Amino acid sequence: MLRALGEKAFFKVRDTDLVWKGILNREAIQKFQEHPSRLTEKQREIAERFKRDGYAITNIQELLSETDKDLFSEIQARFETKMGNATTSRNKVNVKNALTGAETLKLDLKDPFVKLALQETILDIISEYLGMWPILQDITVNQTVVIPDELDPKVAHNAFWHRDSHDLKIPKAFLYVSDVDEDCGPFFFLRGSQRGGPLEKLYGQMRPKGNQPELDGIKVDLPQSEIIQMLGKAGTVIFADVAGLHKGGHSKGKERRTVTLCYYTTGQSHNVKRYELPADMTSLDERRLFLLKNHK
Numbered sequence: 590m591l592r593a594l595g596e597k598a599f600f601k602v603r604d605t606d607l608v609w610k611g612i613l614n615r616e617a618i619q620k621f622q623e624h625p626s627r628l629t630e631k632q633r634e635i636a637e638r639f640k641r642d643g644y645a646i647t648n649i650q651e652l653l654s655e656t657d658k659d660l661f662s663e664i665q666a667r668f669e670t671k672m673g674n675a676t677t678s679r680n681k682v683n684v685k686n687a688l689t690g691a692e693t694l695k696l697d698l699k700d701p702f703v704k705l706a707l708q709e710t711i712l713d714i715i716s717e718y719l720g721m722w723p724i725l726q727d728i729t730v731n732q733t734v735v736i737p738d739e740l741d742p743k744v745a746h747n748a749f750w751h752r753d754s755h756d757l758k759i760p761k762a763f764l765y766v767s768d769v770d771e772d773c774g775p776f777f778f779l780r781g782s783q784r785g786g787p788l789e790k791l792y793g794q795m796r797p798k799g800n801q802p803e804l805d806g807i808k809v810d811l812p813q814s815e816i817i818q819m820l821g822k823a824g825t826v827i828f829a830d831v832a833g834l835h836k837g838g839h840s841k842g843k844e845r846r847t848v849t850l851c852y853y854t855t856g857q858s859h860n861v862k863r864y865e866l867p868a869d870m871t872s873l874d875e876r877r878l879f880l881l882k883n884h885k
């Protein structure tokens with residue numbers, strides 16, 4: 590009890606602008622301010638929508654650099670191999686995950702999934718969203734398991750409305766590697782539920798344990814007009830802040846294939862080490878070094 594109280598007080602202080610921005614992320618903010626992004630008008634609009642709504646949808650081809658125009662076909666070709674050793678977990682029986690959890694990902698800068706995570710435009714959009722340079726927390730490659738029946742929230746956490754809680758803002762980029770329709774378990778986001786959005790406080794973020802109202806048996810009541818179901822062809826990219834309300838991954842008829850890139854701010858306190866740095870990082874610029882090296 591005392592510990593819980595102490596922890597609550599700790600996060601209350603830690604989450605003030607004074608600490609979160611002024612101390613923990615001071616360098617990341619400064620770097621961002623010193624290095625203006627070079628987004629095109631179209632890309633800037635994606636970042637603006639992301640900031641306003643807590644999500645933005647686009648296509649991978651809008652984001653790739655000239656030298657990486659074939660990256661999506663490379664990703665599609667490598668997907669099978671990556672999924673080879675993928676497993677489900679106790680509280681996520683609906684999704685098979687590779688490159689996450691106990692398994693440590695050894696970052697290979699030539700790997701197409703890593704190349705995607707290091708794309709200039711994606712980093713620019715995430716930096717604009719955060720107002721600071723990000724660090725990369727995780728890259729996962731995942732594929733849903735088809736389950737036509739109703740799911741139990743206890744064994745399929747992500748398929749029920751929840752907020753992730755490791756940080757105040759948790760921008761992710763989801764790439765659909767297969768076409769996703771209603772039967773594939775699309776990703777859902779509640780527009781405006783991100784930090785600073787009009788629905789920030791609705792089933793608000795609980796730090797550090799997270800808020801999963803449906804897991805606690807609560808029947809959530811959400812404004813229908815703000816529920817966004819993300820359907821799209823293979824190649825669709827969804828930026829979303831999973832500190833906002835979201836769910837997804839209950840495929841009733843057809844599998845969904847996704848690559849998920851997760852960017853956190855540097856002040857993240859209970860970070861799980863998910864990858865090992867590549868031996869040779871000489872090709873990386875300052876922001877990419879920051880992205881990888883500040884990972885705790």
Ligand SMILES: O=C(O)CCC(=O)C(=O)O
Pocket residue numbers: 684747748753761774775776777831835836837838849
């Ligand atoms: O698989 C999904 O669509 C939900 C994913 C999710 O909850 C997350 O990435 O935080």
Ligand SMILES: [Fe+2]
Pocket residue numbers: 747751752753831835
């Ligand atoms: Fe989530």
